Amino acid sequence: MLDPFGEEAKRIVREFGGIEALLERIPRYVGIDIVLERVKQWEGEIPERILNMTPHEDVMSFYALLGALAFSPYGAEMELVKRTNARIYRERIKRSGEITGISIPLKKIEKGEIPDRDRIILEKPRHEEITEEEREKLKLKYKMSLPSFLRLWEGSLKSVYIRKGNAYLREEQALELWEKAFERNLERSVNLLYELRDELPPYYSELHEKLGEIARKYFKERIGGFSGEAQPLRFELFPPCIKNALAGVPAGLRNYAITVLLTSFLSYARICPNPPRKDVRIKDCISDLSVIEKEILPIIIEAGNRCKPPLFEDQPHEIKNIWYHLGFGLTDKPRLEDSGNSTWYFPPNCDKIRANAPQLCKPDSHCRPIKNPLTYYLRRLYIESRKAGGGGDNE
Ligand code: SF4
Incomplete structure (x- = not known):
């Protein structure tokens, strides 16, 4: 196959x-x-x-x-x-x-479809110094409609022969697509x-x-950079909905944006970006609470303060709710051993966010293949790590 x-x-x-x-x-x-x-x-x-x-x-x-x-x-x-x-x-x-029979709509080129003068320029049949093998590589063999081609092609259009709404491709270009x-x-x-x-x-x-x-x-030399590992948060790679929540939101959206969405997203993204199962607890992932108290909580509180009106001034008890969503039960004095007293909420899927807080969801191009803001973040970390490792951009 x-x-x-x-x-x-x-x-x-x-x-x-x-x-x-x-x-x-x-x-x-x-x-x-x-x-x-x-x-x-x-x-x-x-x-x-x-x-x-x-x-x-x-x-x-x-x-x-x-x-x-x-x-x-x-x-x-x-x-x-x-x-x-x-x-x-x-x-x-x-x-x-x-x-043929693959997942891209390639077609074979019909005889006479490409004018001879163009073939002569592109395939160089009169260049005697070119070996048979190289000549074979220069041959245009397949075509694809321009819209389908443009959805996949990332190289320069100068290197592709385009005519009457089709892109004509050499074998290597077809394989690249x-x-x-x-x-x-x-x-x-x-x-x-x-x-x-x-x-x-x-x-x-x-x-x-x-x-x-x-x-x-x-990948031993660059495993630390891959998205599956816990690592410091990279705000610039956050999805638009999280950036919008961080910027502060109006009254009707505050509890959802801050307590539900930001708390779950930031905690998983920082502590356990690739949870092995859904019922994972924070104490399974860290050995003390400092990363929550020093890194995650201040970001949540600042975002709450940016809301209009500021969330925690209005509702100081909402801090307990944050710990509840982190899985420590309703408390403001959590201990690591309390983790598991409630469920550590997983970030809601995009369709839930769109239903509950449509103002937060302003998708960008990275949102296309994903269904959850956490996978958006993982995907962008992954693309960054590929770039750093010379593997090329995955976009
Ligand atoms: S599509 Fe998903 S990740 Fe993207 S902004 Fe909307 S809710 Fe966030």
């Missing part, structure tokens, strides 16, 4: 009854070791066994990785899965000799599965743990 998000893969997922049903059944059919083979062949050749998997085996082992990524979207694990699996499918596409689509589809799927992670069989958390070990080994 050439693309885990292409038509054939979609048909197989449908055969199983959809992605949730597929993830339920995978543990019965595919061992964790087999799945991990897909991310282990970093240095040498890709084993033939992986390149020659049957479509069903391929879909199941690949979607098993997606299930594991639901536990830490935008961490080193995602980077590992993206890189290794893009390499597998790229190799398969190259071997097939033709890029496919890889971009692959990354976006993978991200989109993981964001969907993120919502379901608590319902997934234990197989996936075990797989996630092993994936983490491999990823840590591979």
Whole structure:
């Protein structure tokens, strides 16, 4: 199979009854070791066994990785899965000799579609110094409608031949586009599965743990920068709704913006950006309360003071509610051991925010693939870490 998000893969997922049903059944059919083979062949050749998997085996082992990524979207694990699996499918596409049936709407070029004079300039057939191999690389082989092309292309338009509403592509350019689509589809799927992670069989958390070990080994020099790790807050990467809440809000929105949204977002983003499960407690993640008292609480209080009228002047008891939302019960003198007395509220999903406080949600381009402000932040940290590591911008 050439693309885990292409038509054939979609048909197989449908055969199983959809992605949730597929993830339920995978543990019965595919061992964790087999799945991990897909991310282990970093240095040498890709084993033939992986390149020659049957479509069903391929879909199941690949979607098993997606299930594991639901536990830490935008961490080193995602980077590992993206890189290794893009390499597998790229190799398969190259071997097939033709890029068809994949998740981008590529078409073959009809004979005579490109005027000869343009072909001569672009493909250089009269340049005798060009080797056969290089000549093959210069050939325009595929086309794509301009709107679809522009949604994926990030390079300069000068390097692309555009004519009558189509972009005409060399094989390498087509593969580059496919890889971009692959990354976006993978991200989109993981964001969907993120919502379901608590319902997934234990197989996936075990797989996630092993994936983490491999990823840590591979990215050992920059693992600290990946989004899955607790690290100082980067305000410039916060989503618009959080920035709006930080700026202070009017009376009707204060409790939701400050106590519900900011408290949950800041605490998870700072302490536990990739919680292993939904019922995690603060005491599972830190050994004393200083990070809350010295870093998180002052930000929440300042944002409350920026509200009109200031929230905590009006409602001093709301501080207790903040601790309640952090999982310490209704108190103003929390101790670490009290964590778990109430639920540590997870940041609400975007659709809830839009329903409860539409004024806060002013989406930007990073909001497109995400469903929760925390994953927005993780995604932006991930993009930053890729840039820092020379992996290129994921946008
Ligand atoms: S789409 Fe989500 S993350 Fe983006 S501003 Fe709206 S609520 Fe926030």
